[in-house]
Amino acid sequence: MHKLFRRTAIAQALAISAFVGFGGLATLPAHAKVEGDTIILGSAISITGKYSQEGKNARDGYDLAVKMVNEKGGVTIGGKVYKLSVKYYDDESTPARTAQLLERLINQDKVKYVLGPYSSGTTKAAAPVIEKYKIPMIEAEGASRSLFTQGYRYMFAVLSTSEQYLASAVALAAEVAEKNGKKASDVKVAMAFENDPFSLDVRAGVLDDMKKFGMKAVIDDKLPRDLSDMTATMTKVKALKPDLLVVSGHTKGATTATRQLNEMNIGVPLVAFTHCESADLVGKFGKGAEGILCPTQWAETLSYKDPVFGSAAEYNTLFLKTHPDYKTVPYQSAQGSAAVLVWADAFKRAQSFDTEKLRDAIAATDMMTFYGPVKFSKAGNNIAKPMVLRQIQNGDYNVVAPSKFASHKLDYPRHAGGGSMKQASK
Amino acid sequence: MWSNVEILTAAPVFIVQLLLNGVLIGAVFALAAYGLALVWGVTNVKNLAQGDFVMMGGYLGYTFSNFGLHPILTIFPVAAVMFLYGWIIYKLVINRVIQRELFTSLLATFGLAIVMQQGMNLIFGPEVLTADSGFKTRTLFDGLVTVTDIRMISFVLCGLLALALVLFMKRSRMGQAIRATAQDARAARVMGIDTEKVYAFTFSLNSAICGVAGVLISMIWVLQPFYGIAYSVRAFVIVTAAGLGNLPGVIIMALGLGSIEQFSGFILGAQFQQATVVCLLLIVLIWRRLLLQRHRQVLQ
Numbered sequence: 001m002h003k004l005f006r007r008t009a010i011a012q013a014l015a016i017s018a019f020v021g022f023g024g025l026a027t028l029p030a031h032a033k034v035e036g037d038t039i040i041l042g043s044a045i046s047i048t049g050k051y052s053q054e055g056k057n058a059r060d061g062y063d064l065a066v067k068m069v070n071e072k073g074g075v076t077i078g079g080k081v082y083k084l085s086v087k088y089y090d091d092e093s094t095p096a097r098t099a100q101l102l103e104r105l106i107n108q109d110k111v112k113y114v115l116g117p118y119s120s121g122t123t124k125a126a127a128p129v130i131e132k133y134k135i136p137m138i139e140a141e142g143a144s145r146s147l148f149t150q151g152y153r154y155m156f157a158v159l160s161t162s163e164q165y166l167a168s169a170v171a172l173a174a175e176v177a178e179k180n181g182k183k184a185s186d187v188k189v190a191m192a193f194e195n196d197p198f199s200l201d202v203r204a205g206v207l208d209d210m211k212k213f214g215m216k217a218v219i220d221d222k223l224p225r226d227l228s229d230m231t232a233t234m235t236k237v238k239a240l241k242p243d244l245l246v247v248s249g250h251t252k253g254a255t256t257a258t259r260q261l262n263e264m265n266i267g268v269p270l271v272a273f274t275h276c277e278s279a280d281l282v283g284k285f286g287k288g289a290e291g292i293l294c295p296t297q298w299a300e301t302l303s304y305k306d307p308v309f310g311s312a313a314e315y316n317t318l319f320l321k322t323h324p325d326y327k328t329v330p331y332q333s334a335q336g337s338a339a340v341l342v343w344a345d346a347f348k349r350a351q352s353f354d355t356e357k358l359r360d361a362i363a364a365t366d367m368m369t370f371y372g373p374v375k376f377s378k379a380g381n382n383i384a385k386p387m388v389l390r391q392i393q394n395g396d397y398n399v400v401a402p403s404k405f406a407s408h409k410l411d412y413p414r415h416a417g418g419g420s421m422k423q424a425s426k
Numbered sequence: 427m428w429s430n431v432e433i434l435t436a437a438p439v440f441i442v443q444l445l446l447n448g449v450l451i452g453a454v455f456a457l458a459a460y461g462l463a464l465v466w467g468v469t470n471v472k473n474l475a476q477g478d479f480v481m482m483g484g485y486l487g488y489t490f491s492n493f494g495l496h497p498i499l500t501i502f503p504v505a506a507v508m509f510l511y512g513w514i515i516y517k518l519v520i521n522r523v524i525q526r527e528l529f530t531s532l533l534a535t536f537g538l539a540i541v542m543q544q545g546m547n548l549i550f551g552p553e554v555l556t557a558d559s560g561f562k563t564r565t566l567f568d569g570l571v572t573v574t575d576i577r578m579i580s581f582v583l584c585g586l587l588a589l590a591l592v593l594f595m596k597r598s599r600m601g602q603a604i605r606a607t608a609q610d611a612r613a614a615r616v617m618g619i620d621t622e623k624v625y626a627f628t629f630s631l632n633s634a635i636c637g638v639a640g641v642l643i644s645m646i647w648v649l650q651p652f653y654g655i656a657y658s659v660r661a662f663v664i665v666t667a668a669g670l671g672n673l674p675g676v677i678i679m680a681l682g683l684g685s686i687e688q689f690s691g692f693i694l695g696a697q698f699q700q701a702t703v704v705c706l707l708l709i710v711l712i713w714r715r716l717l718l719q720r721h722r723q724v725l726q
Contacts, residue, residue, distance in 0.1 A: 048544075050552040050652065093552075195697055222697035226656050228554075228647040231447045232691025232699060235440055238570070239433045252554040255648055259556060263563050264572045284556060 034082070034353060039075065041066075041343060042087045042111030044101035044126070046118045049093025054278065054332050055118040058141050060323055061336025062086055062115055068308050068318075069340065075347045084344065091117055095125035102129045111135075112355050115339055116155075118332070120144030120162070120198050123155075130154050136359045138346075140339035141332055145201040148379035156362050156380045158338045158371065162198050163205030164387045165295045166246050169272035170209035172293070172389060172401045173244040176270065176412055185214035190242035190268070192233050192257070194223040194249035202248040202274060218242050223249040227256060234260045237268065244270040251279035262288040262417055269413030272389070277330065282395050289392050291414035296390055297331040298371050299399050301407045308341060309370040328397075338371035430693045443571045444688040450577040451646060452684025453584035456677050457639040458657050459664035460588065461632035467670040468608045468628045469524050471531045475539035477657030479633050482542060483508050483640025484649040485550055488557050497557040498579065501641045505634040512633025516626045524625060539654065546651035554648040557641075580642040587638065592673060604628055608671070656700060663707040666714075 034040070043062065046055030063086065069075065070083045087109060091098040098117045105111040106129070114130055116123050116139020123142025127150065130137045136154045143162040147155070174184035189210055193203040210217065218240045221233045227249055234257075237245060245268040247257045254273040258281050261271070273281075276294035300316035309315040315337070319329045326333075342365055350361035366375045366384075373384035389401040391411060398408035434441055462476045473479075486507055487500040495503075519538055523531040561575035595601035606614040607624045615621050639657075643649070664683060668675030683703065691699035 048548070050547070052547070053551050053553055192696065221695045224697055224700050226650070226653050226700070227696070228643075228650070228653060228656070229451070229687075229691075229699070230696060232444065232688050233696045235443050235447075235692055236430065236433070238443075239437060239440055252648060252650060255554045255556060259648075263574050265563060265565060265569060278553065280553075284558070 037074075037081065038083045038085050039113065039347065039353075040085055040087055040109075040111055041113045041115050041340075042089075042102075042105040042109065043115040044089045044091040044098045044105060044117055044122075045115075046093040046122070047088070047090035049091075051093040051118045051122075054141070054330075055093070057330040057332035058118045058336040059088065060319075060326075061140070061333030061338075062340055064319060064322055064333070065308070065337035065340035065344075067322075068337075069344045072308055075344050077347055077351055077353070082347075084340065086115060087111060091122055093119070093122070095122045098122040099125040099129050102126050106130075106133050106135055112353070113343060113358070115139070115336075115343070116141055116157070120147060123147055124197075127152050127155050134359075135355055136346075136362055138339045138342050138362065140335040143201070144197045145204065146197060148377070148381045152380060154359055156342070156365075156376050156382075158342060158369075158374050158382050158385075159297050159335045160385055160387045161381050162201035163208070165202045165205065165274055166248060166272055167205040167209040168295060168387055168389045168401055169244065169246055169270065169293055170206055170213065170215065172410070173270050174213045174215075175401075175403075176410070177243070185216075187213070187215045187244060188218045188240070188242040189215050190219035190237050190240065190245045191217055192219070192221045192223055192230065192245075192247045192249065192253070194225065194227065194253055196225065196250075199223075199248040199250075199253075199274075206246055223247075223253055227252050230256050230260050231264065234264050234266060237261075238264060238266050242268060244268070244272070246272050248274040251275045254279035254281060255284065258285050258289055258292065265416045267414065267416035271414055276392065277328065277397065282392060283327075286395070288417065290394070291411050292392050293400070294390050294392065294397060295387050296397075297385075297387065298334045299388055299390060299397070300329060301399055302372070302388065302405060304368060304370050304372050306341065306367075306369045308344075309337070312370045315370040334371050338369045338374065341369050341371075342367070342374055427693060427695075434692070437570075439567050439570045440692075442567070444692055445685055446571065446573055447577075448685030448688035449681045450573070450581045450684070452681035453581045453677075454639050454642050454646070455657070455660050455664060455684055456680030457584055457587065457635055457642075459661040459668075459676050459680055460591070460673065461635040461639075462661040463665045463668075463670050463672075463676060464604075464635075465629055465632045466665065468604055469520070469625050470528075471520060471524060471535065471629075472528070472662075473632070474532060474535040474658060475542060475654070476632075476636065476661050477654030477659070478539045478542040478546075479508065479512075479636035479654075480640040480643060480657045481546060481649060481651065481654040482511070483637030484557075484644035485546055485555070485640070486637065487641035487644050488550075488555055488649060491557050497559050497641065497645050498576075501583070501638045504637040504641050508637030509630045509634040512630035513626055515633070516629040520629055521622070521625065539658070543651050543654060550649075550651065552651060554650045555644070556648050557644040559645040574646075576645050580646060583638075583642065587635070588673065588677065591635075600624075600627060659700075659707075660703055663703055663710070666707060667710040 066084045074081045074083045089101040114137035118141040120142040138156050140158050145161050145163050173187050177184050177187050193199040219236050247253050254275045272293035281289035300312050302312045305311045316329050346361040350357045375384040377383045388399050390397040391400045400406050400410040458480050465473050483504050486504045490500040491497040523534045559576040563572050563574045565572050603619045603624050607621050611621050664679045668679040687699050690702035
């Protein structure tokens with residue numbers, strides 16, 4: 001009985017799609033996921049599992065942008081106004097689930113427009129699926145360099161790729177050395193990177209830049225996935241006195257490094273960690289976090305602007321008003337919002353629901369958002385936006401590099417226990 | 427690698443630093459390992475969730491400290507709550523697998539570990555947490571060697587706790603009953619010992635010990651819902667190497683393991699710090715097998 005019903009349903013569906021197809025009546029492809037006046041975007045993203053917090057940050061960004069695009073008049077296609085909405089599945093922070101659920105979104109829910117998952121690992125699993133079905137995906141949370149070396153056609157990323165994360169710290173160390181009458185090639189660098197795709201990309205970027213300046217690495221440790229102790233590495237730092245210490249090991253790396261740097265009373269003039277904000281270094285260590293440099297995709301003090309959100313600062317205010325549970329806006333949210341803006345822009349320019357036309361429209365994107373300029377390379381990564389470096393000064397994250405965007409001066413050198421002799425100059 | 431060895435030979439003061447860090451943290455490993463040996467010896471259940479009990483204790487301590495209690499003082503309420511939790515888990519899970527074959531109890535505690543990890547992840551989130559003891563750092567040798575007060579305090583606490591446990595096992599009725607049950611459960615039952623109660627008490631005691639270890643870890647290192655496994659592995663390595671019912675062995679192995687981790691981290695790099703632990707386990711197992719083989723040959 002049940003089987004019979006299913007068979008009839010399939011037959012009906014086939015008949016309808018054949019009718020639509022032959023008649024050429026619809027502007028929509030047979031199954032495009034547009035319900036009434038709503039365009040459904042889909043995403044398999046971390047709601048539970050180890051990336052649940054970052055996944056939430058990203059979703060909050062997606063949702064806020066969807067809300068704002070809808071409030072500002074939605075997306076007009078062929079004279080009709082459409083609203084956006086996002087259908088989510090929980091990928092449990094595992095790449096295999098991401099791929100499975102994307103298949104479900106595409107095959108069962110007929111979603112044709114995809115927003116990325118959180119993390120490079122899950123994005124790596126999502127890419128082959130969207131390529132197989134030729135469904136465009138705009139992702140905002142997978143920064144691994146390896147995502148853009150596979151020749152994927154349907155994946156686009158609004159964020160800067162991971163090798164750019166700490167490279168700016170190397171450039172800054174060179175700048176400071178030259179200012180102090182030293183040679184950039186004399187700078188000694190201590191590196192500690194987690195053995196995961198993201199951190200190894202960051203490391204590759206740092207190494208590239210070090211080579212450019214002729215710098216030497218005095219320590220090159222790889223951190224384990226379940227890192228909770230860096231005292232051995234820090235003892236080496238104490239013995240070898242590097243000029244720059246760079247660490248990338250997600251929040252556990254930033255937390256452990258900050259704590260043990262202070263506990264062991266080690267003063268390194270320049271210290272740069274990824275994930276300072278998500279590790280809440282200021283909240284956890286207070287003064288002990290002073291002077292640490294943190295790369296970020298985005299900062300609310302940057303002078304970017306767009307018609308939906310206004311300036312970066314206005315986005316910041318709106319986000320905090322919508323989500324009072326956040327103290328600061330995570331960059332994951334900002335880039336999530338930017339991805340939705342790119343989708344909206346692509347729909348407007350393509351004036352179509354056809355996935356191929358949309359893909360071409362996305363590829364041709366050249367727009368300014370509150371998050372920064374967006375322009376995709378042939379590989380699909382955003383080549384228009386630089387990474388910025390912020391320093392923790394009196395508990396605030398202030399942009400100090402690149403000098404072009406800096407709102408504050410660098411506090412140098414960082415002393416043992418945090419902070420510098422000078423006060424932050426506003 | 428050799429350049430790192432050169433640092434140690436040129437400035438032996440750093441050896442002191444590594445030894446201090448290793449021995450002081452090793453004491454905390456000893457706690458978890460002793461708990462594991464206790465349960466293993468008495469109930470023959472190999473608790474794969476051992477490390478997750480440690481993490482849970484840490485999270486409980488973190489929660490209590492958020493209510494204004496100093497983190498170090500949270501060991502008391504945490505030990506009490508973890509004891510109760512251990513009792514509940516014993517009644518719900520462990521007593522159903524205690525008489526079964528080895529594989530069943532391994533599966534049950536493995537499942538328990540997964541449930542605990544996911545539970546902690548749901549409640550506390552996946553980000554690492556730390557509790558701040560607010561204690562100072564002492565410097566020796568012109569600031570070249572540093573020791574944090576919290577590490578020293580936890581070392582002393584671990585020592586006191588071990589002493590209390592030894593006295594408890596030797597002197598108290600329950601301690602004697604536990605030892606009797608470990609030696610021969612059937613004979614103990616014949617002598618009128620309520621072995622069911624002994625099992626439950628042993629498991630709960632282990633849970634409380636892990637809780638205390640967790641609180642100390644939360645102030646020295648970090649907490650993360652999925653980090654329990656690292657402590658489980660360490661505890662297994664220590665107990666396997668030291669043997670059951672050998673407290674001095676457990677302590678020496680734990681302090682040694684802590685130090686070896688530090689030296690391998692320094693010389694080979696942080697990536698090998700924990701790998702060394704697993705390699706050690708392998709070496710211990712091979713060595714034991716060789717010993718047994720020789721023993722067998724002698725018998726033949």
